[in-house]
Each structure stands twice: as C-alpha cells, then as structure tokens.
Amino acid sequence: MINFTISPLDLSYLPELKNTVDNKTKPLGSLGQLESLAIQLGLIQSQPLQRVVDKISLHQPTILVFAGDHGIAKHGVSIAPSSVTRQMVLNFLAGGAAINCFCRINNITLKIIDAGIIEALTTDEIGACKTFFSQRIAAGTNDFTKEPAMTLTQVNQGLAYGASIALQEILQGCNLLMLGEMGIANTSSASAIMALLLDTPSEICVGQGTGITSDQLLLKQQLVKQAITRVTNKHAKEHVLPITKLSPQQVMAEVGGFEIVQMVGAILASAQAQTPVLIDGFIVSVAALIAVSMHTHTKDYLIFSHQSDEQAHQLILAQLDAKPLLNLALRLGEGTGAALALPLLTAAVSFYNDMASFESAGVTV
Numbered sequence: 094m095i096n097f098t099i100s101p102l103d104l105s106y107l108p109e110l111k112n113t114v115d116n117k118t119k120p121l122g123s124l125g126q127l128e129s130l131a132i133q134l135g136l137i138q139s140q141p142l143q144r145v146v147d148k149i150s151l152h153q154p155t156i157l158v159f160a161g162d163h164g165i166a167k168h169g170v171s172i173a174p175s176s177v178t179r180q181m182v183l184n185f186l187a188g189g190a191a192i193n194c195f196c197r198i199n200n201i202t203l204k205i206i207d208a209g210i211i212e213a214l215t216t217d218e219i220g221a222c223k224t225f226f227s228q229r230i231a232a233g234t235n236d237f238t239k240e241p242a243m244t245l246t247q248v249n250q251g252l253a254y255g256a257s258i259a260l261q262e263i264l265q266g267c268n269l270l271m272l273g274e275m276g277i278a279n280t281s282s283a284s285a286i287m288a289l290l291l292d293t294p295s296e297i298c299v300g301q302g303t304g305i306t307s308d309q310l311l312l313k314q315q316l317v318k319q320a321i322t323r324v325t326n327k328h329a330k331e332h333v334l335p336i337t338k339l340s341p342q343q344v345m346a347e348v349g350g351f352e353i354v355q356m357v358g359a360i361l362a363s364a365q366a367q368t369p370v371l372i373d374g375f376i377v378s379v380a381a382l383i384a385v386s387m388h389t390h391t392k393d394y395l396i397f398s399h400q401s402d403e404q405a406h407q408l409i410l411a412q413l414d415a416k417p418l419l420n421l422a423l424r425l426g427e428g429t430g431a432a433l434a435l436p437l438l439t440a441a442v443s444f445y446n447d448m449a450s451f452e453s454a455g456v457t458v
C-alpha cells in the first residue's frame with residue numbers, strides 16, 4: 094500500500110508575502126483573487142527554500158488527462174455509450190478535442206493516460222506518440238449498482254499509478270500540475286462518491302452530466318441511490334454497532350472509477366512534493382475531495398479553476414472552502430476549465446514578480 098506524507102504549509106512566510114503584494118502600486122486588495130492566488134503560489138514555492146521567494150515561477154505547466162470506463166454506463170446514464178471514451182482518447186492523440194485547442198493557445202503540455210478504458214489502444218493507434226501512457230487497471234469498472242466497482246487492491250494500484258506519473262512530471266521540471274478526465278458516465282461515479290463521503294442525499298449529488306434528458310436524470314438518480322443503499326446495507330452488516338464511516342479507499346472501491354482513483358494518487362503525490370495542482374470541474378473536484386479526506390493538508394496545494402455547470406459542484410467547492418477562479422457554465426471536463434484558468438495564474442505571477450512597489454516607483458498615496 095502506498096503512503097503519502099503531506100506537510101501543512103509553513104505560514105510564517107505569509108506576512109512578508111502579503112507585505113510584498115500590499116506594497117505594489119495599486120490600491121490595497123484591488124487585484125482581488127489574483128492577490129490570494131499569488132500569495133498561495135508564493136507560499137508553496139517558499140517552502141523548500143525556507144525563505145520567501147523573490148520571484149514565483151511557472152515551469153512546464155502540464156495537464157494529465159486520465160481516461161477510464163464505467164460499468165454503470167450500460168444503463169444509459171450519459172448521452173453517449175462507453176465506446177466514446179476510447180474515441181475521445183484517439184481524438185486527444187490526434188489533437189482535435191477542446192482540451193487540445195486550449196492547451197495549444199496556452200502552451201500547456203498535454204499527456205493522456207489510459208487508466209482503464211474498455212478496449213486498449215493498439216500499437217498502431219499509439220504509433221510514435223510520446224504523450225500517451227498506458228496505466229490500465231482493468232477493462233472498465235464493474236457496475237457499481239450491483240457490486241463494488243473495483244477491489245481495494247485496484248484502488249491501491251490506481252493511487253500508485255497516479256502518484257508515479259505525477260512525480261515523473263514533477264521530476265522532469267513541471268511545477269504546476271493540472272488534471273483532467275475522460276470517462277463516459279463518470280459523473281455518476283463522482284456523484285456516488287460525493288454522496289457517501291459527505292453523507293448527502295444522492296438526489297442532491299446527481300446532475301445532468303453531458304446533458305441527459307429528464308428521464309435519464311431520473312434513472313441516474315435511482316441508480317446512484319440504489320448503489321448507496323447497496324453499500325450502506327453491506328457496510329452496516331459488516332459493522333454491527335457502532336457503524337463506522339467508510340474510508341475514502343472503501344468509497345473508491347465501491348463506487349469509484351479508475352481515472353478518478355489515479356487522479357487522487359496524482360493529487361496526493363503533488364501535494365507531497367509541495368507542487369500546486371490546478372483542479373478542473375466536478376469530477377476532478379471529487380478526486381480532490383477524496384484526497385483531502387485522506388490527508389487534510391492536501392488542500393493547501395490545490396487551486397480551483399472554475400465552477401462547473403454541474404449542480405453539485407457548488408456543494409463540493411463549498412465543502413472544500415474553495416473559491417473558483419472562473420464561472421463560465423462549462424460542463425465538459427477533459428481539463429478544459431483548468432487550461433482556461435492558467436492565464437490567470439500567469440497574471441498573478443507576473444504582477445507579483447514585475448509590478449513596481451510604491452517605493453521603487455516613487456508613488457505616494
């Protein structure tokens with residue numbers, strides 16, 4: 094089993110960072126959320142130096158898109174069948190998806206990981222592609238309305254896989270990790286995880302995903318509820334009083350997805366390496382919620398790019414006390430919200446590094 098050690102940020106650098114920001118030639122607080130963003134990045138980058146950084150840096154921002162398939166998809170809870178997961182992976186490799194466009198305009202490195210789609214790519218399809226990684230756990234998860242989505246061994250394997258690729262990127266010089274996902278029906282899995290972790294009624298956690306019909310939404314709600322009942326009944330039987338809460342690992346095994354588990358591993362490994370992680374929409378935020386419930390200080394290293402149109406995302410963000418940077422009614426995933434938010438991080442870094450202070454510019458107010 095993989096263990097993570099995540100240190101809380103040493104807050105003793107905060108006054109100096111705040112002072113630097115406050116002394117820039119602008120009214121106090123006038124750069125709003127960009128100021129807290131600069132301070133968070135500065136605080137993270139000050140940790141290994143044990144002094145406040147002179148300049149904040151952003152090196153090789155990289156999006157890892159984890160792909161996986163879901164047994165629950167066969168019930169028709171998405172606008173698309175599972176085969177679309179694989180088709181979209183090929184689209185990513187060909188450069189034709191939304192995430193490819195947003196990575197190109199923002200100079201983001203994009204890497205695609207097969208965490209467990211139903212049918213592996215062939216060697217011909219992969220060709221000479223250096224940005225595709227096979228970290229398959231299995232050919233899609235089980236239907237979690239009937240049985241656990243995966244075993245605890247698979248959960249641990251997924252955490253290790255996700256951690257390993259994140260660490261690899263960090264060792265190669267990336268100091269901002271960004272996460273995205275692709276997996277038909279993964280909003281069902283994310284909603285079920287959320288319901289179990291937050292002990293919230295499943296109707297509140299289930300939303301429209303890719304834009305399903307009202308009949309499909311009803312079915313999705315029933316199926317997620319059925320899964321929650323299955324899991325809570327099983328757990329109650331296994332634990333005669335007092336009923337202990339399921340561990341995050343058990344929740345992942347019961348209703349998770351291979352791409353979600355690997356994202357949790359990637360988040361935890363980045364936090365352990367004191368590297369910030371830019372979180373995308375609903376599904377990646379659920380992975381963040383799991384990571385934080387495993388290791389609470391993980392939260393210090395997370396930046397939330399946007400609030401998705403998926404209704405339950407708001408609740409997750411509130412639970413994590415997160416203030417998303419954008420609210421564009423996106424509901425795509427793939428890491429698109431994270432890619433779109435990167436220029437705001439660049440802006441925060443540039444004002445922190447390059448803006449004159451009142452003293453240096455001779456401005457007196």
Ligand SMILES: Cc1cc2ncn([C@H]3O[C@H](COP(=O)(O)O)[C@@H](O)[C@H]3O)c2cc1C
Binds near residue numbers: 173302425427
């Ligand atoms: C063509 C297409 C491209 C996508 N890119 C991301 N998603 C998004 O939709 C899926 C989750 O929504 P649901 O739970 O309703 O299936 C995930 O694959 C997510 O990344 C897509 C979905 C489709 C159909």
Ligand SMILES: O=C(O)c1cccnc1
Binds near residue numbers: 423
């Ligand atoms: O917010 C997201 O990440 C999302 C919402 C709907 C479908 N896919 C992704």
